[in-house]
Amino acid sequence: MRALVWLRRDLRLQDNPALSAALAGGLPVEAVFIYPTEQNAALAEGAAARWYLHHSLLALQRALAAVGIPLRLLRGRAEALLPSLCAERGIERLFWNRLIDPQQEDSDRRLTELLRRAGVSCQRFEDDCLVMPEEALKDDGSVYRVFTPFWRRLNDRLHGVIPAGRLSAVPRPVATALPFSTMEVEGLGLLPPHPWHKKLQAHWQPGEAAALERLTRFVEGDLAEYERQRDLPAADRTSRLSPALHFGELSAARVYTSVDQRLTHETDDKTLTSMRRFLAEIGWREFARHVLCAFPHTRLRSMNPRFDDPAAWEPDPGDEKLRAWQRGETGIALVDAGMRQLWQSGWMHNRVRMLVASFLTKNLGIHWREGARWFEQTLVDADRASNTLGWQWVAGCGTDAAPYFRIFNPDTQAAKFDPEGAYRSCWIGERPPLPPIDDLKTSRERALARYRSIVRESPKNR
Template identity: 45%
Template sequence: MKTALVWFRRDLRLADNPALSHALERAERILAVYIGGFEAPGTEPGAASRWWLHQSLTAFAADLNQRGAELVIRRGEPAKVLGQLAKEQGAEAVFWNRLYEPAQDAADRKTCDSLIAAGLEVQTYNGALLAEPWEIQTQTGGPYRVYTPFSRNVRARGAPRSPLPAPRRIPGLAAQSLSIDSLGLLPRIRWDAGMSRMWTPGEAGAHRRLGRFCDEALHDYSAGRDRPDQLLTSLLSPHLHFGEIGPVQVLARLQRELAEQHGPGVSAGAEAYEREILWREFAHHVIYHYPTTPTEPMDPRFAGFAWRQPREYAADLARWQRGATGVPIVDAGMRQLWSTGWMHNRVRMIVASFLSKNLLIPWQEGAAWFLDTLVDADLAANSMGWQWVSGSGADAAPYFRIFNPVTQSQKFDPQGRYLRQWVPEIAALPDKLVHAPWLLGPAESARQKIDYPVPSVDLGESRARALQAFDLIKQRAS
């Protein structure tokens, strides 16, 4: 084969890229293509993800250039764009890595059929997961809805393959291309300074982040991963989402750490982080088999849950989004999200529980906000997380889980360092009060000149209200 197109999407890396590797084995020269502005419904990137995508495309184009290729950028319906490029270049085949969101999968199948009908060969690969969703089945032949047996199944299969090396040289072709700037991914009013300081999008940034995690945090990860006041998480989630690094590479690095370093800390940390990678895998398998997961409860009982109506909760939702609820751990998380495009996972659970349980606001509202503001806004993981916290999802607890934000804050940020960083209004309070400043009372708050709101809901009363709503749907179901 003389010429092939390689269509890049959320696989913006050179190493361990199956579509790129196989195209280079089959074709004498390739044309690297990115198509903007035509995402499948429900998969459109939010504002924070668009910022990341701009940076990631810039880094990826530079990596391609160093190896002799150019990233050709077009806009439009993929089948038409790829068909036109194939005609221009005399290409015989199109290679790409699969995406698994239901709407995207359906769109890709139509693109594939259209290109085949036009006489092109189409080859697609798994570059995003450890196993295909249709490969992992229960003993009865169906998909898993519970994480633990799913993870056992995936582990039992062993490593799917060794990571593929990056090509040293790419015999690339050039074609008329749009600029990355023309995709309009960056905000017109620049609010991204905090994200620019925190993140280095791109394949090199992903591997530096993984190296830092293994060298500096892996030993303490198992014990400290729930502490937002300590930098012990990997921060790899946006790099994984955009495919700047893949789960096969991450697990291979963990195995290397286990082989080279001994001690209970490294072993426990690697095992704990592997569980997080498998949870991501589980989310993608669930959304593939249950395509309504992003919008509808997996537990049908929750279709009748007594959520408040939009006119009733609009003000509370706005306060939650701004980080102005009066509950410090909730506000700290929401402000961290707005500033950096990211939030610690433990805090994500707390703010989600507060929204869906204490405020009785439908989880879909929170999921939509996260999709717009997270740099790692992954539809599968985001939907899974929100359904899990709300109690309606796969692998939900047999009881109605309601996080107490005060005790969670006291347990996982005992000195209040995280709270003081993101909620400076209460920084001067002693540790005993920083988690619940309303205990000061209005007079003392005024005396100390603390300009911080009182919570709009009583935590105890709102918890009881949520439990009552859950009891009601249980009674209806029985």
């Protein structure tokens, strides 16, 4: 008889409630990771994130082998694979952590039923979010649609309270260390055939140990200046923890607690402001998950139904403009720098993400879904919930979104956030400037005219 831990986006040994519970049961423990074959599955990743996942799994397998836990890597549907694996390996108890994703919730329910019928006891633990969506509702039982009251309420509740059972050390070895080979991870076929992903190596070090080091370095260093520096893309002083949080190399509880614990002892006002601001960003990640869970349709459709009206978008923007945006060839320097940072490094600074998204959806009038799709393929931190919220926020069609009539002006943004041009020259280099693919003033007026037409036409105003 054995216990099995099913790992998904919790690729860590520390603070892993499912793993801790499996080990506490006294049975020999094995672990499994299953990558889906369907491209649309909740656990499927885009190309850049697959590169990150490949390396994160190598690190995970090595760390588990060192404490005597074998990690099996499979490809297919969990509902088809887990029952037969349990039967084959004599698994009596199965443990996993919950993911806050509506599609995943449905499949978890079906799987639990299947396994229970086969006599396997299943235990699922709360993870992924600091507070589960059903515990973070307004007093009247409805879902928060505005971030500020949502976060005020949650933060008050969490401050000073380490979520019970959520933090735990790396387990002590449970058996002798196992041999380790990279073959199994390679067999998953996560790396794209195009060698594009090789350049990502210079920018990222996947795996739990590297993520913990990054967290410690950030908390002891750049965090103090976060409020002042977070909007300056050239300074590059945000935490860059987004892929580690997406893949669960770090738990949200660990990141929150490591900053929250310092709040009580901190006396410097500037540092306190920075700490609170950083925690609020973790709050946005939380908010994005809760919103997607409550409104699953928003992954593909706008939260504000007015934006499902084709009149909200340019009737025929043409593929060329989209391609120029993707390649960083719009002729708008800050937009192009951002898109090249994305292509070269699998990541883009948040301030520039907002600008490139505003340029695509508002100036070019191209649907936010096209931009979200490109980000899904090219970001190492591509995350359904945060990406959907980010795009709809900028396009003005999401919950608590920027007003649709606010159109970022790239020149003003550059003067404010990249005054020396250091970010632009870092990603564009000395290349001669390209003529802009669209005029900023007329494209802005076109966008405003489109929005006026859908506001006028909306059922509310008829």
